[in-house]
Amino acid sequence: MAPSKKKHASSQPCVIPGGFTVLPLRFNADSVAQHSVYVKEHKVRAEKSSGRPMDRTLFALNIPPYCSEDVVKELFSQFGSVQSVELRDHPGSSQESGPKLSRFFKPAEKQGFKVCYIVFQNSSSVAAAKSHPHDAPLLVCTEQRPVRTGTQKWIQQYTDSIIPPGKLQEKVNSFMEGYDKRKEEEAKRQKEEAEQQQEDEEGWVKVTRGPKGAKGRPHSEVANKKTLEKEMRKKKRKELMNFYTWQHRNTQKEHIAELRKKFEEDKQRISLLRAQRKFKPY
Known part of the structure:
Protein backbone atom coordinates (compact mmCIF):
# COMPACT_ATOMS: atom_id res chain seq x y z
CA MET A 1 0.00 0.00 0.00
CA ALA A 2 1.38 3.38 -0.99
CA PRO A 3 2.00 5.87 1.81
CA SER A 4 -0.54 8.59 2.25
CA LYS A 5 0.07 12.09 0.97
CA LYS A 6 -0.06 13.48 4.50
CA LYS A 7 2.73 11.21 5.69
CA HIS A 8 4.79 11.94 2.59
CA ALA A 9 4.38 15.68 3.14
CA SER A 10 5.50 15.44 6.76
CA SER A 11 8.81 13.81 5.74
CA GLN A 12 9.75 16.90 3.77
CA PRO A 13 11.65 19.84 5.33
CA CYS A 14 9.49 22.57 6.83
CA VAL A 15 10.39 26.00 5.45
CA ILE A 16 8.83 29.09 7.01
CA PRO A 17 8.75 32.69 5.74
CA GLY A 18 12.18 34.29 5.86
CA GLY A 19 13.92 31.27 4.35
CA PHE A 20 14.33 29.44 7.68
CA THR A 21 14.10 25.67 7.88
CA VAL A 22 12.55 24.22 11.05
CA LEU A 23 14.66 21.53 12.73
CA PRO A 24 12.80 19.62 15.48
CA LEU A 25 14.79 19.03 18.65
CA ARG A 26 14.25 16.71 21.61
CA PHE A 27 16.36 16.44 24.74
CA ASN A 28 16.46 12.62 24.67
CA ALA A 29 14.61 9.68 23.20
CA ASP A 30 12.18 9.49 26.16
CA SER A 31 11.29 13.17 26.01
CA VAL A 32 7.81 14.04 24.76
CA ALA A 33 8.29 17.81 24.49
CA GLN A 34 9.72 19.00 21.20
CA HIS A 35 11.71 22.15 20.57
CA SER A 36 12.19 23.94 17.23
CA VAL A 37 15.47 25.37 15.94
CA TYR A 38 15.38 27.62 12.87
CA VAL A 39 18.32 27.46 10.43
CA LYS A 40 19.22 29.14 7.16
CA GLU A 41 22.33 29.69 5.09
CA HIS A 42 24.37 32.63 6.33
CA LYS A 43 24.82 35.20 3.55
CA VAL A 44 26.37 38.55 4.51
CA ARG A 45 28.52 40.34 1.95
CA ALA A 46 30.46 42.27 4.60
CA GLU A 47 31.83 39.02 6.04
CA LYS A 48 33.39 37.51 2.92
CA SER A 49 36.90 37.57 4.41
CA SER A 50 35.88 36.67 7.96
CA GLY A 51 35.65 33.31 9.68
CA ARG A 52 32.12 32.78 8.36
CA PRO A 53 32.32 31.74 4.70
CA MET A 54 29.08 32.45 2.85
CA ASP A 55 28.80 29.00 1.26
CA ARG A 56 29.72 26.93 4.35
CA THR A 57 28.07 28.79 7.26
CA LEU A 58 24.71 27.88 8.77
CA PHE A 59 22.88 30.45 10.90
CA ALA A 60 20.69 28.97 13.66
CA LEU A 61 18.11 30.62 15.93
CA ASN A 62 16.45 29.53 19.18
CA ILE A 63 19.31 27.38 20.51
CA PRO A 64 18.28 26.11 24.00
CA PRO A 65 20.31 27.15 27.07
CA TYR A 66 21.40 23.57 27.80
CA CYS A 67 23.23 23.35 24.44
CA SER A 68 26.89 24.37 24.66
CA GLU A 69 29.20 24.85 21.68
CA ASP A 70 30.45 21.28 22.02
CA VAL A 71 26.89 19.94 22.12
CA VAL A 72 25.91 21.96 19.03
CA VAL A 82 31.93 20.90 11.53
CA GLN A 83 34.84 23.33 11.43
CA SER A 84 33.75 25.79 14.13
CA VAL A 85 30.75 26.77 16.25
CA GLU A 86 30.05 30.23 17.64
CA LEU A 87 27.27 30.84 20.17
CA ARG A 88 26.14 34.44 20.74
CA ASP A 89 23.42 36.25 22.63
CA HIS A 90 22.55 38.35 19.56
CA PRO A 91 23.43 38.22 15.86
CA GLY A 92 26.40 40.35 14.92
CA SER A 93 29.76 40.61 13.22
CA SER A 94 32.46 38.09 14.02
CA GLN A 95 35.12 40.80 14.31
CA GLU A 96 35.76 41.49 17.97
CA SER A 97 37.73 44.51 19.14
CA GLY A 98 40.63 43.96 21.49
CA PRO A 99 42.50 40.81 22.44
CA LYS A 100 40.74 37.51 22.97
CA LEU A 101 40.16 37.02 26.69
CA SER A 102 40.39 33.77 28.58
CA ARG A 103 37.23 32.30 30.07
CA PHE A 104 38.56 33.25 33.53
CA PHE A 105 38.29 36.97 32.70
CA LYS A 106 35.00 36.91 30.78
CA PRO A 107 31.78 37.95 32.51
CA ALA A 108 29.22 35.29 33.34
CA GLU A 109 27.21 34.21 30.32
CA LYS A 110 23.54 35.07 30.15
CA GLN A 111 21.23 32.11 30.56
CA GLY A 112 18.73 32.02 27.74
CA PHE A 113 18.12 31.07 24.14
CA LYS A 114 20.95 32.00 21.79
CA VAL A 115 21.87 32.27 18.13
CA CYS A 116 24.62 30.17 16.57
CA TYR A 117 26.96 30.28 13.56
CA ILE A 118 27.99 26.79 12.42
CA VAL A 119 30.82 26.56 9.86
CA PHE A 120 31.08 23.23 8.00
CA GLN A 121 34.04 21.82 6.11
CA ASN A 122 31.95 21.33 2.96
CA SER A 123 29.14 23.40 1.46
CA SER A 124 27.04 20.25 0.94
CA SER A 125 26.57 19.99 4.72
CA VAL A 126 24.59 23.24 4.73
CA ALA A 127 22.21 21.85 2.11
CA ALA A 128 21.88 18.60 4.08
CA ALA A 129 20.90 20.50 7.24
CA LYS A 130 18.35 22.57 5.32
CA SER A 131 16.78 19.46 3.74
CA HIS A 132 16.42 17.56 7.03
CA PRO A 133 12.87 16.13 7.32
CA HIS A 134 10.55 17.70 9.82
CA ASP A 135 9.37 14.40 11.31
CA ALA A 136 12.89 13.28 12.38
CA PRO A 137 13.82 15.20 15.55
CA LEU A 138 17.43 15.64 16.57
CA LEU A 139 18.41 14.20 19.97
CA VAL A 140 20.54 16.38 22.23
CA CYS A 141 21.34 13.83 24.95
CA THR A 142 22.33 10.28 24.02
CA GLU A 143 24.36 7.53 25.64
CA GLN A 144 27.39 8.48 23.55
CA ARG A 145 26.83 12.19 24.18
CA PRO A 146 25.38 12.78 27.69
CA VAL A 147 24.31 16.31 28.58
CA ARG A 148 24.16 17.36 32.21
CA THR A 149 21.16 19.30 33.51
CA GLY A 150 19.69 20.26 36.85
CA THR A 151 21.80 19.57 39.94
CA GLN A 152 24.55 17.83 37.96
CA LYS A 153 24.93 20.91 35.77
CA TRP A 154 25.13 23.25 38.80
CA ILE A 155 27.77 21.06 40.43
CA GLN A 156 29.79 21.05 37.21
CA GLN A 157 29.51 24.84 36.88
CA TYR A 158 30.63 25.30 40.50
CA THR A 159 33.59 22.98 39.96
CA ASP A 160 34.61 24.85 36.80
CA SER A 161 34.36 28.20 38.63
CA ILE A 162 37.14 27.22 41.06
CA ILE A 163 40.36 28.31 39.36
CA PRO A 164 43.70 26.80 40.47
CA PRO A 165 46.10 29.61 41.50
CA GLY A 166 48.89 28.30 39.29
CA LYS A 167 46.71 28.18 36.19
CA LEU A 168 45.30 31.63 36.91
CA GLN A 169 48.83 33.06 37.33
CA GLU A 170 49.82 31.49 34.02
CA LYS A 171 46.86 33.11 32.23
CA VAL A 172 47.60 36.50 33.82
CA ASN A 173 51.28 36.34 32.81
CA SER A 174 50.32 35.38 29.26
CA PHE A 175 47.86 38.26 29.00
CA MET A 176 50.35 40.80 30.37
CA GLU A 177 53.05 39.61 27.96
CA GLY A 178 50.67 40.13 25.06
CA TYR A 179 49.68 43.55 26.42
CA ASP A 180 53.31 44.68 26.74
CA LYS A 181 54.04 43.44 23.23
CA ARG A 182 51.10 45.38 21.79
CA LYS A 183 52.19 48.55 23.62
CA GLU A 184 55.74 48.23 22.31
CA GLU A 185 54.48 47.75 18.75
CA GLU A 186 52.20 50.77 19.08
CA ALA A 187 55.03 52.95 20.45
CA LYS A 188 57.34 51.79 17.66
CA ARG A 189 54.72 52.56 15.01
CA GLN A 190 54.09 56.05 16.42
CA LYS A 191 57.83 56.73 16.52
CA GLU A 192 58.22 55.69 12.87
CA GLU A 193 55.31 57.90 11.84
CA ALA A 194 56.77 60.81 13.80
CA GLU A 195 60.11 60.40 12.03
CA GLN A 196 58.42 60.25 8.63
CA GLN A 197 56.24 63.27 9.37
CA GLN A 198 58.91 65.31 11.16
CA GLU A 199 58.98 69.00 10.23
CA ASP A 200 62.08 71.11 9.92
CA GLU A 201 62.54 74.64 11.31
CA GLU A 202 60.73 76.24 8.36
CA GLY A 203 57.74 73.90 8.62
CA TRP A 204 58.59 71.64 5.68
CA VAL A 205 57.81 67.93 5.91
CA LYS A 206 60.30 65.44 4.51
CA VAL A 207 58.52 62.84 2.37
CA THR A 208 60.27 59.45 2.16
CA ARG A 209 59.49 56.36 0.12
CA GLY A 210 57.85 53.61 2.16
CA PRO A 211 58.40 49.88 1.80
CA LYS A 212 57.66 48.33 -1.58
CA GLY A 213 54.02 47.39 -1.99
CA ALA A 214 52.86 49.48 0.99
CA LYS A 215 49.93 51.76 0.38
CA GLY A 216 50.63 55.41 1.06
CA ARG A 217 48.54 57.08 3.73
CA PRO A 218 47.87 60.79 3.22
CA HIS A 219 47.55 61.43 6.94
CA SER A 220 48.88 59.83 10.09
CA GLU A 221 48.02 60.22 13.74
CA VAL A 222 51.22 62.17 14.42
CA ALA A 223 50.64 64.49 11.44
CA ASN A 224 47.03 65.08 12.44
CA LYS A 225 48.11 65.83 15.99
CA LYS A 226 50.73 68.33 14.83
CA THR A 227 48.25 70.00 12.49
CA LEU A 228 45.76 70.33 15.33
CA GLU A 229 48.40 71.83 17.63
CA LYS A 230 49.41 74.31 14.90
CA GLU A 231 45.79 75.37 14.40
CA MET A 232 45.39 75.88 18.15
CA ARG A 233 48.52 78.06 18.29
CA LYS A 234 47.30 80.09 15.32
CA LYS A 235 43.90 80.53 16.97
CA LYS A 236 45.51 81.72 20.23
CA ARG A 237 47.72 84.22 18.36
CA LYS A 238 44.69 85.54 16.51
CA GLU A 239 42.74 85.97 19.73
CA LEU A 240 45.71 87.78 21.34
CA MET A 241 46.10 89.99 18.26
CA ASN A 242 42.41 90.87 18.30
CA PHE A 243 42.68 91.74 21.98
CA TYR A 244 45.55 94.17 21.37
CA THR A 245 43.71 95.65 18.39
CA TRP A 246 40.68 96.33 20.55
CA GLN A 247 42.87 97.82 23.28
CA HIS A 248 44.66 100.04 20.72
CA ARG A 249 41.37 101.31 19.25
CA ASN A 250 40.04 102.07 22.70
CA THR A 251 43.19 104.02 23.55
CA GLN A 252 42.89 105.99 20.31
CA LYS A 253 39.30 106.91 21.09
CA GLU A 254 40.26 108.14 24.53
CA HIS A 255 43.17 110.17 23.08
CA ILE A 256 40.91 111.80 20.46
CA ALA A 257 38.35 112.70 23.13
CA GLU A 258 41.13 114.23 25.21
CA LEU A 259 42.40 116.28 22.24
CA ARG A 260 38.91 117.59 21.50
CA LYS A 261 38.44 118.64 25.10
CA LYS A 262 41.80 120.43 25.09
CA PHE A 263 40.94 122.07 21.76
CA GLU A 264 37.70 123.49 23.20
CA GLU A 265 39.56 124.83 26.24
CA ASP A 266 42.17 126.47 24.02
CA LYS A 267 39.43 128.12 21.93
CA GLN A 268 37.85 129.58 25.03
CA ARG A 269 41.23 130.85 26.28
CA ILE A 270 42.04 132.53 22.93
CA SER A 271 38.64 134.19 22.85
CA LEU A 272 39.26 135.57 26.35
CA LEU A 273 42.71 136.91 25.38
CA ARG A 274 41.31 138.60 22.28
CA ALA A 275 38.64 140.29 24.37
CA GLN A 276 41.26 141.59 26.81
CA ARG A 277 43.52 143.03 24.02
CA LYS A 278 40.82 145.37 22.61
CA PHE A 279 41.97 149.08 22.28
CA LYS A 280 40.13 151.42 24.66
CA PRO A 281 41.33 155.08 24.37
CA TYR A 282 38.96 156.32 27.08
Whole structure:
Protein backbone atom coordinates (compact mmCIF):
# COMPACT_ATOMS: atom_id res chain seq x y z
CA MET A 1 0.00 0.00 0.00
CA ALA A 2 1.38 3.38 -0.99
CA PRO A 3 2.00 5.87 1.81
CA SER A 4 -0.54 8.59 2.25
CA LYS A 5 0.07 12.09 0.97
CA LYS A 6 -0.06 13.48 4.50
CA LYS A 7 2.73 11.21 5.69
CA HIS A 8 4.79 11.94 2.59
CA ALA A 9 4.38 15.68 3.14
CA SER A 10 5.50 15.44 6.76
CA SER A 11 8.81 13.81 5.74
CA GLN A 12 9.75 16.90 3.77
CA PRO A 13 11.65 19.84 5.33
CA CYS A 14 9.49 22.57 6.83
CA VAL A 15 10.39 26.00 5.45
CA ILE A 16 8.83 29.09 7.01
CA PRO A 17 8.75 32.69 5.74
CA GLY A 18 12.18 34.29 5.86
CA GLY A 19 13.92 31.27 4.35
CA PHE A 20 14.33 29.44 7.68
CA THR A 21 14.10 25.67 7.88
CA VAL A 22 12.55 24.22 11.05
CA LEU A 23 14.66 21.53 12.73
CA PRO A 24 12.80 19.62 15.48
CA LEU A 25 14.79 19.03 18.65
CA ARG A 26 14.25 16.71 21.61
CA PHE A 27 16.36 16.44 24.74
CA ASN A 28 16.46 12.62 24.67
CA ALA A 29 14.61 9.68 23.20
CA ASP A 30 12.18 9.49 26.16
CA SER A 31 11.29 13.17 26.01
CA VAL A 32 7.81 14.04 24.76
CA ALA A 33 8.29 17.81 24.49
CA GLN A 34 9.72 19.00 21.20
CA HIS A 35 11.71 22.15 20.57
CA SER A 36 12.19 23.94 17.23
CA VAL A 37 15.47 25.37 15.94
CA TYR A 38 15.38 27.62 12.87
CA VAL A 39 18.32 27.46 10.43
CA LYS A 40 19.22 29.14 7.16
CA GLU A 41 22.33 29.69 5.09
CA HIS A 42 24.37 32.63 6.33
CA LYS A 43 24.82 35.20 3.55
CA VAL A 44 26.37 38.55 4.51
CA ARG A 45 28.52 40.34 1.95
CA ALA A 46 30.46 42.27 4.60
CA GLU A 47 31.83 39.02 6.04
CA LYS A 48 33.39 37.51 2.92
CA SER A 49 36.90 37.57 4.41
CA SER A 50 35.88 36.67 7.96
CA GLY A 51 35.65 33.31 9.68
CA ARG A 52 32.12 32.78 8.36
CA PRO A 53 32.32 31.74 4.70
CA MET A 54 29.08 32.45 2.85
CA ASP A 55 28.80 29.00 1.26
CA ARG A 56 29.72 26.93 4.35
CA THR A 57 28.07 28.79 7.26
CA LEU A 58 24.71 27.88 8.77
CA PHE A 59 22.88 30.45 10.90
CA ALA A 60 20.69 28.97 13.66
CA LEU A 61 18.11 30.62 15.93
CA ASN A 62 16.45 29.53 19.18
CA ILE A 63 19.31 27.38 20.51
CA PRO A 64 18.28 26.11 24.00
CA PRO A 65 20.31 27.15 27.07
CA TYR A 66 21.40 23.57 27.80
CA CYS A 67 23.23 23.35 24.44
CA SER A 68 26.89 24.37 24.66
CA GLU A 69 29.20 24.85 21.68
CA ASP A 70 30.45 21.28 22.02
CA VAL A 71 26.89 19.94 22.12
CA VAL A 72 25.91 21.96 19.03
CA LYS A 73 29.01 20.74 17.21
CA GLU A 74 28.18 17.11 17.97
CA LEU A 75 24.51 17.68 17.13
CA PHE A 76 25.19 19.08 13.65
CA SER A 77 28.07 16.70 12.89
CA GLN A 78 25.54 14.26 11.43
CA PHE A 79 25.19 16.61 8.45
CA GLY A 80 28.95 16.79 7.87
CA SER A 81 32.27 17.70 9.45
CA VAL A 82 31.93 20.90 11.53
CA GLN A 83 34.84 23.33 11.43
CA SER A 84 33.75 25.79 14.13
CA VAL A 85 30.75 26.77 16.25
CA GLU A 86 30.05 30.23 17.64
CA LEU A 87 27.27 30.84 20.17
CA ARG A 88 26.14 34.44 20.74
CA ASP A 89 23.42 36.25 22.63
CA HIS A 90 22.55 38.35 19.56
CA PRO A 91 23.43 38.22 15.86
CA GLY A 92 26.40 40.35 14.92
CA SER A 93 29.76 40.61 13.22
CA SER A 94 32.46 38.09 14.02
CA GLN A 95 35.12 40.80 14.31
CA GLU A 96 35.76 41.49 17.97
CA SER A 97 37.73 44.51 19.14
CA GLY A 98 40.63 43.96 21.49
CA PRO A 99 42.50 40.81 22.44
CA LYS A 100 40.74 37.51 22.97
CA LEU A 101 40.16 37.02 26.69
CA SER A 102 40.39 33.77 28.58
CA ARG A 103 37.23 32.30 30.07
CA PHE A 104 38.56 33.25 33.53
CA PHE A 105 38.29 36.97 32.70
CA LYS A 106 35.00 36.91 30.78
CA PRO A 107 31.78 37.95 32.51
CA ALA A 108 29.22 35.29 33.34
CA GLU A 109 27.21 34.21 30.32
CA LYS A 110 23.54 35.07 30.15
CA GLN A 111 21.23 32.11 30.56
CA GLY A 112 18.73 32.02 27.74
CA PHE A 113 18.12 31.07 24.14
CA LYS A 114 20.95 32.00 21.79
CA VAL A 115 21.87 32.27 18.13
CA CYS A 116 24.62 30.17 16.57
CA TYR A 117 26.96 30.28 13.56
CA ILE A 118 27.99 26.79 12.42
CA VAL A 119 30.82 26.56 9.86
CA PHE A 120 31.08 23.23 8.00
CA GLN A 121 34.04 21.82 6.11
CA ASN A 122 31.95 21.33 2.96
CA SER A 123 29.14 23.40 1.46
CA SER A 124 27.04 20.25 0.94
CA SER A 125 26.57 19.99 4.72
CA VAL A 126 24.59 23.24 4.73
CA ALA A 127 22.21 21.85 2.11
CA ALA A 128 21.88 18.60 4.08
CA ALA A 129 20.90 20.50 7.24
CA LYS A 130 18.35 22.57 5.32
CA SER A 131 16.78 19.46 3.74
CA HIS A 132 16.42 17.56 7.03
CA PRO A 133 12.87 16.13 7.32
CA HIS A 134 10.55 17.70 9.82
CA ASP A 135 9.37 14.40 11.31
CA ALA A 136 12.89 13.28 12.38
CA PRO A 137 13.82 15.20 15.55
CA LEU A 138 17.43 15.64 16.57
CA LEU A 139 18.41 14.20 19.97
CA VAL A 140 20.54 16.38 22.23
CA CYS A 141 21.34 13.83 24.95
CA THR A 142 22.33 10.28 24.02
CA GLU A 143 24.36 7.53 25.64
CA GLN A 144 27.39 8.48 23.55
CA ARG A 145 26.83 12.19 24.18
CA PRO A 146 25.38 12.78 27.69
CA VAL A 147 24.31 16.31 28.58
CA ARG A 148 24.16 17.36 32.21
CA THR A 149 21.16 19.30 33.51
CA GLY A 150 19.69 20.26 36.85
CA THR A 151 21.80 19.57 39.94
CA GLN A 152 24.55 17.83 37.96
CA LYS A 153 24.93 20.91 35.77
CA TRP A 154 25.13 23.25 38.80
CA ILE A 155 27.77 21.06 40.43
CA GLN A 156 29.79 21.05 37.21
CA GLN A 157 29.51 24.84 36.88
CA TYR A 158 30.63 25.30 40.50
CA THR A 159 33.59 22.98 39.96
CA ASP A 160 34.61 24.85 36.80
CA SER A 161 34.36 28.20 38.63
CA ILE A 162 37.14 27.22 41.06
CA ILE A 163 40.36 28.31 39.36
CA PRO A 164 43.70 26.80 40.47
CA PRO A 165 46.10 29.61 41.50
CA GLY A 166 48.89 28.30 39.29
CA LYS A 167 46.71 28.18 36.19
CA LEU A 168 45.30 31.63 36.91
CA GLN A 169 48.83 33.06 37.33
CA GLU A 170 49.82 31.49 34.02
CA LYS A 171 46.86 33.11 32.23
CA VAL A 172 47.60 36.50 33.82
CA ASN A 173 51.28 36.34 32.81
CA SER A 174 50.32 35.38 29.26
CA PHE A 175 47.86 38.26 29.00
CA MET A 176 50.35 40.80 30.37
CA GLU A 177 53.05 39.61 27.96
CA GLY A 178 50.67 40.13 25.06
CA TYR A 179 49.68 43.55 26.42
CA ASP A 180 53.31 44.68 26.74
CA LYS A 181 54.04 43.44 23.23
CA ARG A 182 51.10 45.38 21.79
CA LYS A 183 52.19 48.55 23.62
CA GLU A 184 55.74 48.23 22.31
CA GLU A 185 54.48 47.75 18.75
CA GLU A 186 52.20 50.77 19.08
CA ALA A 187 55.03 52.95 20.45
CA LYS A 188 57.34 51.79 17.66
CA ARG A 189 54.72 52.56 15.01
CA GLN A 190 54.09 56.05 16.42
CA LYS A 191 57.83 56.73 16.52
CA GLU A 192 58.22 55.69 12.87
CA GLU A 193 55.31 57.90 11.84
CA ALA A 194 56.77 60.81 13.80
CA GLU A 195 60.11 60.40 12.03
CA GLN A 196 58.42 60.25 8.63
CA GLN A 197 56.24 63.27 9.37
CA GLN A 198 58.91 65.31 11.16
CA GLU A 199 58.98 69.00 10.23
CA ASP A 200 62.08 71.11 9.92
CA GLU A 201 62.54 74.64 11.31
CA GLU A 202 60.73 76.24 8.36
CA GLY A 203 57.74 73.90 8.62
CA TRP A 204 58.59 71.64 5.68
CA VAL A 205 57.81 67.93 5.91
CA LYS A 206 60.30 65.44 4.51
CA VAL A 207 58.52 62.84 2.37
CA THR A 208 60.27 59.45 2.16
CA ARG A 209 59.49 56.36 0.12
CA GLY A 210 57.85 53.61 2.16
CA PRO A 211 58.40 49.88 1.80
CA LYS A 212 57.66 48.33 -1.58
CA GLY A 213 54.02 47.39 -1.99
CA ALA A 214 52.86 49.48 0.99
CA LYS A 215 49.93 51.76 0.38
CA GLY A 216 50.63 55.41 1.06
CA ARG A 217 48.54 57.08 3.73
CA PRO A 218 47.87 60.79 3.22
CA HIS A 219 47.55 61.43 6.94
CA SER A 220 48.88 59.83 10.09
CA GLU A 221 48.02 60.22 13.74
CA VAL A 222 51.22 62.17 14.42
CA ALA A 223 50.64 64.49 11.44
CA ASN A 224 47.03 65.08 12.44
CA LYS A 225 48.11 65.83 15.99
CA LYS A 226 50.73 68.33 14.83
CA THR A 227 48.25 70.00 12.49
CA LEU A 228 45.76 70.33 15.33
CA GLU A 229 48.40 71.83 17.63
CA LYS A 230 49.41 74.31 14.90
CA GLU A 231 45.79 75.37 14.40
CA MET A 232 45.39 75.88 18.15
CA ARG A 233 48.52 78.06 18.29
CA LYS A 234 47.30 80.09 15.32
CA LYS A 235 43.90 80.53 16.97
CA LYS A 236 45.51 81.72 20.23
CA ARG A 237 47.72 84.22 18.36
CA LYS A 238 44.69 85.54 16.51
CA GLU A 239 42.74 85.97 19.73
CA LEU A 240 45.71 87.78 21.34
CA MET A 241 46.10 89.99 18.26
CA ASN A 242 42.41 90.87 18.30
CA PHE A 243 42.68 91.74 21.98
CA TYR A 244 45.55 94.17 21.37
CA THR A 245 43.71 95.65 18.39
CA TRP A 246 40.68 96.33 20.55
CA GLN A 247 42.87 97.82 23.28
CA HIS A 248 44.66 100.04 20.72
CA ARG A 249 41.37 101.31 19.25
CA ASN A 250 40.04 102.07 22.70
CA THR A 251 43.19 104.02 23.55
CA GLN A 252 42.89 105.99 20.31
CA LYS A 253 39.30 106.91 21.09
CA GLU A 254 40.26 108.14 24.53
CA HIS A 255 43.17 110.17 23.08
CA ILE A 256 40.91 111.80 20.46
CA ALA A 257 38.35 112.70 23.13
CA GLU A 258 41.13 114.23 25.21
CA LEU A 259 42.40 116.28 22.24
CA ARG A 260 38.91 117.59 21.50
CA LYS A 261 38.44 118.64 25.10
CA LYS A 262 41.80 120.43 25.09
CA PHE A 263 40.94 122.07 21.76
CA GLU A 264 37.70 123.49 23.20
CA GLU A 265 39.56 124.83 26.24
CA ASP A 266 42.17 126.47 24.02
CA LYS A 267 39.43 128.12 21.93
CA GLN A 268 37.85 129.58 25.03
CA ARG A 269 41.23 130.85 26.28
CA ILE A 270 42.04 132.53 22.93
CA SER A 271 38.64 134.19 22.85
CA LEU A 272 39.26 135.57 26.35
CA LEU A 273 42.71 136.91 25.38
CA ARG A 274 41.31 138.60 22.28
CA ALA A 275 38.64 140.29 24.37
CA GLN A 276 41.26 141.59 26.81
CA ARG A 277 43.52 143.03 24.02
CA LYS A 278 40.82 145.37 22.61
CA PHE A 279 41.97 149.08 22.28
CA LYS A 280 40.13 151.42 24.66
CA PRO A 281 41.33 155.08 24.37
CA TYR A 282 38.96 156.32 27.08
